[in-house]
Amino acid sequence: MSEITNESIMKEIYEKAGISSGVFELASKALSEVDKTFSKIDAVAEYNQARVLMAFKNQKIGYEHLLGSTGYGYDDAGRDKFEALMAEIFDAEDALVRAQLISGTHALTVALRGVLRPGDELLYATGKPYDTMESIIGLGDNPESGSLTEFGITYAQADMANGLPDYDEIAAKINDKTKMVAIQRSKGYSSRKSLSCAEIAKIIEVVRAKKSDVIIMVDNCYGEFVETKEPTSYGADMCVGSLIKNPGGGIAPMGGYIVGTKEVVKMCSSALYSPGLYKEAGASLNINRSFYQGIYMSPVVVANALKTAIFAAKLYEMVGFKTIPESREERADIIQAISLGNGENICAFCEGIQAASPIDGHITPVPYAMPGYHCDVIMAAGTFVQGSSIELSADAPIEEPYNVYFQGGLTFAHGKYAICNSLQYMINKGLINI
Numbered sequence: 563m564s565e566i567t568n569e570s571i572m573k574e575i576y577e578k579a580g581i582s583s584g585v586f587e588l589a590s591k592a593l594s595e596v597d598k599t600f601s602k603i604d605a606v607a608e609y610n611q612a613r614v615l616m617a618f619k620n621q622k623i624g625y626e627h628l629l630g631s632t633g634y635g636y637d638d639a640g641r642d643k644f645e646a647l648m649a650e651i652f653d654a655e656d657a658l659v660r661a662q663l664i665s666g667t668h669a670l671t672v673a674l675r676g677v678l679r680p681g682d683e684l685l686y687a688t689g690k691p692y693d694t695m696e697s698i699i700g701l702g703d704n705p706e707s708g709s710l711t712e713f714g715i716t717y718a719q720a721d722m723a724n725g726l727p728d729y730d731e732i733a734a735k736i737n738d739k740t741k742m743v744a745i746q747r748s749k750g751y752s753s754r755k756s757l758s759c760a761e762i763a764k765i766i767e768v769v770r771a772k773k774s775d776v777i778i779m780v781d782n783c784y785g786e787f788v789e790t791k792e793p794t795s796y797g798a799d800m801c802v803g804s805l806i807k808n809p810g811g812g813i814a815p816m817g818g819y820i821v822g823t824k825e826v827v828k829m830c831s832s833a834l835y836s837p838g839l840y841k842e843a844g845a846s847l848n849i850n851r852s853f854y855q856g857i858y859m860s861p862v863v864v865a866n867a868l869k870t871a872i873f874a875a876k877l878y879e880m881v882g883f884k885t886i887p888e889s890r891e892e893r894a895d896i897i898q899a900i901s902l903g904n905g906e907n908i909c910a911f912c913e914g915i916q917a918a919s920p921i922d923g924h925i926t927p928v929p930y931a932m933p934g935y936h937c938d939v940i941m942a943a944g945t946f947v948q949g950s951s952i953e954l955s956a957d958a959p960i961e962e963p964y965n966v967y968f969q970g971g972l973t974f975a976h977g978k979y980a981i982c983n984s985l986q987y988m989i990n991k992g993l994i995n996i
């Protein structure tokens with residue numbers, strides 16, 4: 563053990579991997595400057611781990627719950643118990659957590675379709691929503707088939723001011739028709755700030771003061787377990803997210819969740835399955851074990867992802883790049899953006915991340931025209947679960963402001979190694995000097 567704490571031993575294995583001693587030393591310096599913040603992250607993880615374990619005990623999770631069901635999926639005790647567990651962890655009355663929710667976008671679609679009826683209005687309180695939401699809502703001149711617009715549901719938006727919620731604007735945009743107010747916790751791939759639970763609580767207060775019976779939904783993607791409570795603890799009627807992000811802990815192979823009041827969960831189960839069936843059916847096959855193990859792992863996995871993000875921000879700041887958020891800023895989600903200035907830097911960065919991945923590490927990512935994007939996009943994703951973004955992954959549209967967005971890292975040891983490798987690739991290509 564003592565010899566491995568010796569830097570030269572560590573340098574040796576990094577050098578074997580092609581990471582120079584110069585990069586290694588810079589990384590050590592970066593780490594020594596941010597590791598004060600790590601103890602706070604560890605404390606949040608420890609708190610959340612205790613919370614999760616207490617919920618397991620309280621719900622009397624037994625070995626039998628790890629098994630699943632087939633066919634209609636009636637009497638699936640493991641699935642039902644998992645939903646009770648999620649409800650407890652999120653401080654909510656009920657939950658819908660299913661493999662049949664195929665992604666975050668789908669869970670959000672079900673949430674909107676479940677709650678909204680023709681003539682209702684949806685208000686986004688945090689400005690322009692995440693890209694994939696535009697199709698669901700039916701924004702633009704040619705709304706997609708089945709969008710909210712097609713069902714006569716209208717849309718309003720309160721833009722953020724100076725990167726913060728505009729509380730007056732939110733109150734002003736609430737009217738008789740407003741049925742749901744949506745709050746997006748994470749900035750996603752926009753340049754605003756991600757919201758803390760305290761900021762979300764303030765929005766909730768403003769909304770309730772104007773119209774108490776409105777349904778408040780939080781798009782909780784990337785925010786789970788970053789703090790010690792979730793938005794449902796602050797009065798949101800529902801939180802929605804993906805299990806191939808934070809709460810799946812890197813273990814869940816698919817799935818999404820909706821937690822909230824009994825009433826909204828019932829409405830959403832009707833939209834996902836069928837009126838009358840509600841939550842009673844929906845076979846879980848063999849997925850229950852991975853859901854349980856995933857939520858159990860999640861607090862520490864989220865901590866590892868946060869440490870990776872902060873370390874990366876510091877390292878890239880030290881070589882002169884702008885980072886969003888900066889390494890010293892409070893975190894509200896696990897996403898890190900780095901302004902790399904040009905396409906070559908972005909490609910080298912992504913190649914370095916990919917090359918340090920457990921899966922497809924031998925493949926070189928290249929920019930291409932992806933459906934839904936108006937410019938070429940490069941993606942580095944060497945993940946065990948396709949598209950999982952709690953696992954270390956990076957992507958960037960090749961256009962101004964040339965930001966690369968990355969998130970995840972199941973282990974900090976991998977995160978550190980991969981970020982060092984990304985810098986090494988930029989050096990090897992002659993793009994930067996350290």
Ligand SMILES: *Cc1c(COP(=O)(O)O)cnc(C)c1O
Pocket residue numbers: 665666667668692694746747748749750781783784804
């Ligand atoms: C990832 C994300 C979504 C969509 O989730 P997918 O699982 O990619 O469909 C929605 N909103 C936010 C803020 C996200 O980060």
